[in-house]
Amino acid sequence: MHSSPLLLEEPIRISSILEPSKPTFFPAMTKIVGTLGQKSREVDTISRCLNAGMSVARFDFSWGDPEYHQATMDNLKAAIKSTKKLCAVMLDTVGPELLVNKTDRPISLQADTLVVLTPDQNKEATSNLLPVNFSGLSKAVKKGDTIFIGQYLFTGNETTSVWLEVSEVHGDDVTCLIKNSATLAGSLYTLHVSQIRIDLPTLTDNDKEVISTWGVRNNIDFLSLSYTRHAEDIRHARDFLSKLGNMKQTQIFAKIENIEVNFKILSILLGLKHFDEILREADGLIFSRGNLGIDLPPEKVFLFQKAAIYKCNMIGKPAVVTRSDAILLGAETLRGLYPVETIATVGKICAEVRAAIKVKASVIICFTSSGRAARLIAKYRPTMPVLSVVIPQLKTNQLRWTFTGAFEARQSLIVRGLFPMLADPRHPAESKSATNESILKVALDHGKAYGIIKPHDRVVVCQKVGDSSVVKIIELED
Structure with a gap:
C-alpha cells in the first residue's frame, strides 16, 4: 500500500517551523x-x-x-x-493632530474624578487640568462624547492611556469624567475625539x-x-x-x-x-x-x-x-x-511567509532608468524578488549637469519585493553588450550579497536594448 504524500509532508513542515531561520x-x-x-x-x-x-x-x-x-x-x-x-x-x-501640552513630569489621573481640557497652553498640566493645542475643542464636542488620550493611539496599555467622558462644556474649556486611572508619563500625548471634524x-x-x-x-x-x-x-x-x-x-x-x-x-x-x-x-x-x-x-x-x-x-x-x-x-x-x-x-516573520513558496526562478533582474518598469513587475506580486538595477541618466537645466537615479532607487525601498541598486553612471545599460554584461555581473554579485541569488539558480533578466525590450533566462554556474 502506497503512503499518502500528504502524510509525509506534514512532519517536514512542522520541523521547518521548529528550526530557527538560517x-x-x-x-x-x-x-x-x-x-x-x-x-x-x-x-x-x-x-x-x-x-x-x-x-x-x-x-x-x-x-x-x-x-x-x-x-x-x-x-x-x-x-x-x-x-x-x-x-x-x-x-x-x-x-x-491634537496634542496634550505637558512636560516630562508624570501626571496621575484618578478614575471617577474630573479633569478640565483647556486651550490655554500657558497653564501648567496637572491632575485636574490638561492644556491642549486646539482652541475649537469646546465647539466640536458635546456632553456624553468620548475622548481618548494616549501615547501613540490605541496602545492597549491602560496604565498609560485614559478614556474621558465629556460632562460639561463651559466657554473654551471642556470638563471630563475620568473613566480609568492612568499615569501620563512621557512628553508626547495625543488626544483623539471619536467622530468629530477637526477644523485645521x-x-x-x-x-x-x-x-x-x-x-x-x-x-x-x-x-x-x-x-x-x-x-x-x-x-x-x-x-x-x-x-x-x-x-x-x-x-x-x-x-x-x-x-x-x-x-x-x-x-x-x-x-x-x-x-x-x-x-x-x-x-x-x-x-x-x-x-x-x-x-x-x-x-x-x-x-x-x-x-x-x-x-x-x-x-x-x-x-x-x-x-x-x-x-x-x-x-x-x-x-x-x-x-x-x-x-x-x-x-x-515576513521571510518565513516567503519560504513556503517554491519557485523555479530565484530572482527577476530589471534594468530601469525611472524605476517604473521594475515597479510594474512588482505590482503583479511575483513570488520571487525583483532586483531593480537603476541606470542613472545625465540631465542638464542649461546651468549644470546632474545624474538622476538616486531618488528612484531609494523610493523603491518601500515597495514589496523590490530590491534596488544604483548602477555606475559611467556605463549606461543601453550601450555595448560588453557593458551590459559587466553591469549584469555587478547585479548578480549584488543579489548574492543580498542572499537572494545562489549557485545554479535561474535568473530572469529584463533590459532595454535600443527601442526593444529583451527578456532572457540565465542559469548560474557555481
Whole structure:
C-alpha cells in the first residue's frame, strides 16, 4: 500500500517551523519602515537596524525639534556609509493632530474624578487640568462624547492611556469624567475625539516650515501626510513641494487615520469614491490602525484593511501597514527597548511567509532608468524578488549637469519585493553588450550579497536594448 504524500509532508513542515531561520536566509519581500528616535538614534543602533532589515527611516515631527532630528539624520548617513546599505528617508508631518501640552513630569489621573481640557497652553498640566493645542475643542464636542488620550493611539496599555467622558462644556474649556486611572508619563500625548471634524489644515504652517528647511536640506524621499482627509490635501501638498526645487521628486504618502475618511471607509466595498480619489492622487498610502481602532469597531478595522490594500494592489501603489508592501514600526523602534531585535523579528516573520513558496526562478533582474518598469513587475506580486538595477541618466537645466537615479532607487525601498541598486553612471545599460554584461555581473554579485541569488539558480533578466525590450533566462554556474 502506497503512503499518502500528504502524510509525509506534514512532519517536514512542522520541523521547518521548529528550526530557527538560517542567518543567510534572504530578506523578506515586505519592507520595514523604522521610526528613529530616543532609543534608536545612535550610529551603532541604526547600523544594526539597517543590517536587520530596515529599508526606510521615518522621522516623526510630532515630537523633538529639527536640531534633534538633524543629529539623528547625520547618524543615519554615517550608518548608511558604514553598512553600505541603501536607506530611504520619510518625513512624517504633525498635521491637525491634537496634542496634550505637558512636560516630562508624570501626571496621575484618578478614575471617577474630573479633569478640565483647556486651550490655554500657558497653564501648567496637572491632575485636574490638561492644556491642549486646539482652541475649537469646546465647539466640536458635546456632553456624553468620548475622548481618548494616549501615547501613540490605541496602545492597549491602560496604565498609560485614559478614556474621558465629556460632562460639561463651559466657554473654551471642556470638563471630563475620568473613566480609568492612568499615569501620563512621557512628553508626547495625543488626544483623539471619536467622530468629530477637526477644523485645521492638513498641512500646517509648522509642517511647511519643517519641510522647506529640514526636508529640503535632507533631500527626503517620502512625505507622510498625516490626517489626509481629501484628495485636495494631497494636491495642496504636491503644489507646495513643487515650489521647493529638489522636492519635486519627493513622493507623498497619504496617512489615513481620521473619521472623515473612516465613515466613508465603511462603504469601501461598494466602490468608495472619496477613498479612490485619495488613492489616485497619492503615491502610496499609510494606514494608522491605532486611530482606526478608536473611530471604528475593532472588528471592522481588518475588513477595511483588506479592502483598502486590495485597492492599493490593483492600482499598483504601495500600502504601508501589516502584511503589505511595508510594515511601519513606530513606538517599537522609537522608544522601545529593543529596536534592532524588533526589526529582525518582523523581517524573519515576513521571510518565513516567503519560504513556503517554491519557485523555479530565484530572482527577476530589471534594468530601469525611472524605476517604473521594475515597479510594474512588482505590482503583479511575483513570488520571487525583483532586483531593480537603476541606470542613472545625465540631465542638464542649461546651468549644470546632474545624474538622476538616486531618488528612484531609494523610493523603491518601500515597495514589496523590490530590491534596488544604483548602477555606475559611467556605463549606461543601453550601450555595448560588453557593458551590459559587466553591469549584469555587478547585479548578480549584488543579489548574492543580498542572499537572494545562489549557485545554479535561474535568473530572469529584463533590459532595454535600443527601442526593444529583451527578456532572457540565465542559469548560474557555481
